[in-house]
Each structure stands twice: as C-alpha cells, then as structure tokens.
Amino acid sequence: MDMQRTFLDRLFESGLLIDTGVEGLYGRSGQFEDVISAFERLIDRFGGADGAEAIRFPPGMNRAYFEKSGYMKSFPQLAGTVHSFCGCELDHVSLLKCMEEGGDWTGEQKATDIVLTPAACYPLYPTVAKRGALPANGGLYDLQSYCFRHEPSNDPARQQLFRMREHVRMGTQADVTEFRQLWMERGVKMMAEVGLEVTIDIANDPFFGRAGKMLANNQRDQNLKFELLIPITSTTNPTACMSFNYHQDAFGLKWGLTFEDGSTAHTACVGFGLERIALALFHHHGLDVNDWPEKVRSALWT
Ligand code: AMP
Numbered sequence: 001m002d003m004q005r006t007f008l009d010r011l012f013e014s015g016l017l018i019d020t021g022v023e024g025l026y027g028r029s030g031q032f033e034d035v036i037s038a039f040e041r042l043i044d045r046f047g048g049a050d051g052a053e054a055i056r057f058p059p060g061m062n063r064a065y066f067e068k069s070g071y072m073k074s075f076p077q078l079a080g081t082v083h084s085f086c087g088c089e090l091d092h093v094s095l096l097k098c099m100e101e102g103g104d105w106t107g108e109q110k111a112t113d114i115v116l117t118p119a120a121c122y123p124l125y126p127t128v129a130k131r132g133a134l135p136a137n138g139g140l141y142d143l144q145s146y147c148f149r150h151e152p153s154n155d156p157a158r159q160q161l162f163r164m165r166e167h168v169r170m171g172t173q174a175d176v177t178e179f180r181q182l183w184m185e186r187g188v189k190m191m192a193e194v195g196l197e198v199t200i201d202i203a204n205d206p207f208f209g210r211a212g213k214m215l216a217n218n219q220r221d222q223n224l225k226f227e228l229l230i231p232i233t234s235t236t237n238p239t240a241c242m243s244f245n246y247h248q249d250a251f252g253l254k255w256g257l258t259f260e261d262g263s264t265a266h267t268a269c270v271g272f273g274l275e276r277i278a279l280a281l282f283h284h285h286g287l288d289v290n291d292w293p294e295k296v297r298s299a300l301w302t
C-alpha cells in the first residue's frame with residue numbers, strides 16, 4: 001500500500017501523471033504519452049506485417065450492443081453508462097435548485113444511447129457481424145481505445161480510464177489459438193527488448209458475485225485467459241500488462257460471426273494495457289526517459 005502511494009506520489013511530483021482529484025483518473029504529460037506512442041510503434045514492428053485491419057472506435061459504444069454483449073451479467077460493478085439531462089425548462093429549474101442545495105441532482109439524468117467502452121474489442125464483434133459472412137481465412141483487426149472500468153484505486157496501475165491496444169483474430173479454432181500463442185511469444189520478446197522481465201500465468205476475469213466464482217474457475221480450467229505480468233507496485237502481486245483471451249465460439253454464436261458455409265467462427269484477442277506498460281517502464285528504468293538504458297531507448301525510439 002505504502003509503495004503504491006509512493007510511486008503515485010512520485011508520478012505526480014514528476015508531472016508524468018496529473019492529479020484530477022479522482023482516483024484512477026489522471027492527466028498524462030507529453031513524456032508519458034511519448035512512451036506510449038513509442039511502445040505502440042514497437043507493437044507495429046512486431047505485428048505490422050500481419051496485415052490487420054486498423055479500426056478506431058471512440059471510448060463510448062452503442063448501448064444496445066453493450067446490452068447484448070452480456071457485460072452486465074458478468075461485470076456490472078465495472079460498467080459505466082452515459083446519462084444526460086433530457087428534461088424541460090421546469091425540470092431545469094429544479095435541477096439547478098437541487099444542485100444549489102447540494103442535493104443529488106444526478107438521479108434525474110436519463111440514460112443515453114451510449115455507454116463507456118469496457119474493452120477495446122467490444123464494439124468490433126457486432127461491426128464485423130454486420131458485414132456478412134467471414135472469408136475462409138477469417139479476419140484480423142487492430143484496435144485501440146480508451147476503456148472505462150469503475151475500479152477506483154490509489155494503485156496508479158489501476159485506472160478508471162485507460163487505453164487498450166488490441167489485436168483480434170476471428171477464424172477457425174486452430175487460427176485463433178495459433179494467433180494467441182504467437183502473441184504470447186511476441187509479448188515476451190517485446191518486453192525483453194525494453195528491459196522488462198515478465199512472467200506469463202493463467203488468469204481469470206473479475207466475474208461478479210457467487211455465480212461469478214464458477215465462471216472464473218471454468219475460465220481457468222479451460223486455459224481461456226493468460227496474462228503477461230510485470231512487477232510494478234508489488235513484487236508479490238505483479239501487474240497484468242497484457243492479456244491473451246480465447247473466447248472459443250462464444251462471441252461467434254452471440255453475434256452471428258459465421259463463415260460462408262454457416263459454421264461459427266472462433267475468436268481471440270490480445271490486449272496491451274498501454275498505461276500499465278508505460279508505468280512498468282518508468283518504474284524499472286526511472287522517471288526520466290533520458291536516463292533509461294541505451295538498449296531500451298533504441299528499442300523504443302529508433
Ligand atoms: P482485460 O480485458 O481485463 O484482460 O484487460 C486488458 C488489459 O488492459 C490488461 O491486461 C491490462 O494491461 C489493462 N487493464 C485492465 N484493467 C486496467 C485498469 N484498471 N487500469 C489500467 N489498465 C488496465
């Protein structure tokens with residue numbers, strides 16, 4: 001706990017992160033952003049030749065897609081919805097009065113058609129499904145999005161609005177498991193290039209509630225999720241900086257992702273937690289990039 005505070009304080013003092021008064025919601029300095037851009041170029045150096053289709057969605061997604069995704073069944077505690085004032089002038093008067101009196105003015109806000117994107121790949125599945133059947137060689141996509149998760153924390157590596165870069169593969173079971181394996185190997189190599197020691201371990205998503213425990217155990221038993229871990233704020237509890245997820249045909253069935261012969265596609269996604277990777281670099285090599293080992297600097301900036 002103390003170590004977390006110290007690292008966050010040092011990040012604020014150096015100006016790399018900027019305090020907004022809300023845990024997990026930070027401004028980032030130019031230098032912090034430069035590290036993220038450099039790391040994203042490294043991702044391109046490793047994966048660019050794969051020919052993934054680049055798509056960028058905004059950090060909000062269609063609420064109807066979100067509802068259909070089942071996110072509220074699994075992770076209601078993390079979701080963020082966008083609400084707006086939709087009233088008449090009279091409602092406006094009571095809104096201002098309520099605010100003036102320090103009351104809870106948010107109760108009258110109405111849900112809009114937008115929810116905050118919980119993971120970069122969520123808007124992709126319905127988008128690709130709408131295009132029609134997948135070609136025989138499936139699909140490969142390159143995404144990046146700010147994502148929201150309601151998990152306020154003073155651990156700088158646990159933010160509420162953070163960026164996820166993802167590669168997503170749709171195809172046969174063999175296609176997508178091979179893709180996931182390839183990125184696990186690439187992930188280890190990439191981190192070695194930037195001087196970060198990692199471990200890879202089986203993982204599970206934070207499914208909500210008692211029923212969620214079973215889902216988490218099932219995910220582990222079936223080796224559906226792996227994480228690449230790097231010690232940042234704790235050595236005993238290293239931080240997941242990359243995730244490697246195999247969804248089997250769950251998203252294929254949910255969204256109707258099929259091949260021309262009608263068979264259902266399998267999917268897998270590989271996610272880079274960009275803030276976490278930047279924080280791991282600052283933690284291990286120091287808060288001033290000019291002091292970083294030459295090997296690391298040249299991997300990132302040449
Ligand atoms: P997940 O969908 O949970 O596997 O997340 C994908 C990646 O995003 C993880 O491997 C992390 O690197 C990153 N990530 C997840 N949650 C957070 C968070 N609260 N703050 C910063 N990065 C996160």
Ligand code: ZN
Pocket residue numbers: 119120121122166245269270271
């Ligand atoms: Zn994903």
